[in-house]
Amino acid sequence: MLIRTILIAGAFALAVVPAQAQSVDKAPPGGAYKKVSELVKLPDFLPGMGTLYVDPKTLPAGPFLAYDHDGRLASTIYMIPVEDIQGQKTFDNLKAAGGNVDHVDMYYNAGHPGVEKPHYHIVLWHVSKADEARVAK
Amino acid sequence: MLARRTLLRAGGWAAGLALIGLPAAAPAAAVVEIRMRGNADGSKVWFDPIGVLVEPGQTIRWINIDPGNAHTSTAYHPANAGHPLRIPEGAAPWNSDYLLPEQSFELSLTTAGVYDYFCIPHEEAGMAGRLVVGRPQGSLSAATLPEPARRLLPSPEEIVRRKAVRATP
Numbered sequence A: 001m002l003i004r005t006i007l008i009a010g011a012f013a014l015a016v017v018p019a020q021a022q023s024v025d026k027a028p029p030g031g032a033y034k035k036v037s038e039l040v041k042l043p044d045f046l047p048g049m050g051t052l053y054v055d056p057k058t059l060p061a062g063p064f065l066a067y068d069h070d071g072r073l074a075s076t077i078y079m080i081p082v083e084d085i086q087g088q089k090t091f092d093n094l095k096a097a098g099g100n101v102d103h104v105d106m107y108y109n110a111g112h113p114g115v116e117k118p119h120y121h122i123v124l125w126h127v128s129k130a131d132e133a134r135v136a137k
Numbered sequence B: 001m002l003a004r005r006t007l008l009r010a011g012g013w014a015a016g017l018a019l020i021g022l023p024a025a026a027p028a029a030a031v032v033e034i035r036m037r038g039n040a041d042g043s044k045v046w047f048d049p050i051g052v053l054v055e056p057g058q059t060i061r062w063i064n065i066d067p068g069n070a071h072t073s074t075a076y077h078p079a080n081a082g083h084p085l086r087i088p089e090g091a092a093p094w095n096s097d098y099l100l101p102e103q104s105f106e107l108s109l110t111t112a113g114v115y116d117y118f119c120i121p122h123e124e125a126g127m128a129g130r131l132v133v134g135r136p137q138g139s140l141s142a143a144t145l146p147e148p149a150r151r152l153l154p155s156p157e158e159i160v161r162r163k164a165v166r167a168t169p
């Protein structure tokens, strides 16, 4: 009886482990991640990026997880204020839970609710250049 | 509205019924539309036109046609988070709050003068606009304008001359 209980408990523990090391491949990513459009006034789906999730504690840098219309992870985005780059600020150990990176884009953004200061988007694409079309609009 | 209510009180039912369906006494000037725009990667945001001449009482409508961003139309006024006063003395400040794509905000201004306004999330990026109401005298000092807006905003004289000034971002 006791042995069976331990076995069952053990099986539960095993079942719990993968849930904790939860994959962020599919939306919603869970954990501390919140949908950006529910945190600030922004459209649900941002053309060129997708549907964004972020842990509010990590603002403004992120990571932001960006999903396509089917809820598949398209990119991981960091948003770095230009004044922080000019101020030579260090951003250390930013999380990167999204897996394989196909290529990286960096581009300037004038700001938006959530990250008002003009900033750079550093985009780790988890899909090919051609598949960026999935989040184009 | 005030005029209509006064008439109703004075003339009672008959006058009230007669008013229904009648066109306004003075022909209403067309609504002036100012679009809130952004380019595809969000690196440029702007009001289009950036400078507009309107008649006192004319309706001004801001509409967000940027699919990837939220914008505001917010008067430079101490009531808006302590911003400098850049609208006529005594004129009421406004703040549209965040407008999502396709959302719009309407306003009419009766006090003649020069009105400067900005977009809350994009003020640092220089997203500002200027309205000239009527034929005001004199000009505003540029001293209290943030640097990006100072470079972009057309002079009141240019707005009066051209009626609408568009800025190419």
Ligand SMILES: [Cu+2]
Residues within 6 Å of the ligand: B036, B045, B070, B071, B072, B119, B120, B121, B122, B127
């Ligand atoms: Cu804006």
